[in-house]
Amino acid sequence: MNIAPAEHITETDAQGVEFLLAEDGHAIPLRHWPVAHPKALIHIAHGMSEHSGLYADAAAVFNAAGYAVMAHDHRCHGLSVPIDKLGQVSEHQHWEAVCADMRSVNVHGKSVYPDVPWILIGHSMGSFISLSFAERHSQHIDLLVLQGTNYEAPWFTWAAHWFAAFECWRQGVNARSPIIHALTFGKFARAFKPGSDYDWLSRDTQFVQRYLDDPRCGVTCSNGFWRDLLEGLSRTQRMSNLRKIRKDLPIYSFAGAKDPVGKEGVTVATLDDKLETAGMRDVTLKIYEDARHDLFHETNRAEVLSDLIQWLDDTLVRVAQPACTLKPAQEPAAWLAGSA
16 A cells, blocks of 8 residues: 655655555655566565665666566665664664565566566565565565675674673664674775775775765664674574575675675675575576676666676576466467566
């Protein structure tokens, strides 16, 4: 159900944004880039300290290739909260609600496009959220794409969660720990000094400046947000939960060879190995030489998006029958063309 925007959202901010009613009454900010007779609907889950509006340029490329696109702002991010509350947790702004909103957008997307496949693309933190969603609802996903992802041993993220919980006790839930920052975003930035604190995102200096100039990007998340994210990640990457994903779900992971989040591609490959160990039968990995973290905004983004669209097109034809059995399997060519 579409509802009015929250009071903190200006008329300018609300342009091009619709608001979905979440189960707890929260207004989920949602951007929608439609096309007529789409091959499929792509749902983009954005990363930490950014928002769905950054994906308008990628959505235009997907639109040109015949894909409709939706992207929403996670809790504690984007238009979900006033600027001075970004990254903070509260009664309605927390990790479990972040995950619950994924299902709300999934249901809404299927109501708007009831007869096309549903593709989930998660970037960075959004890849963890998407993987968690797949563990709970893989029957509602036709293709899963993980960009700029990572794998850490669940014991490590569980221990890190306890450190973040200690910082919540020491400083406050919505305080910002300089130690947590130094071990995460600060560490990523140090790998590309001299330069801005966000040169690790991309070699494209214009995009980095655009990110720096955006008041809803680059916000340091609170101790409470880190505590909950790390606890959620420790659960998501457990083998017992990875095994809950349906085994025939096609999964495509891609990352930059200079991405500090995925340890230069090493832990991205580890995640793919874990998925295959969990029984996934259709896992593909691509690493881009010299690229950094945000591949949709890298200097080689045309190559990245072309490769991704080729994989989507090829996989839709090969898989043919969506998980939700919305299209007849005997007509994959017509379905892909959007004329079925």
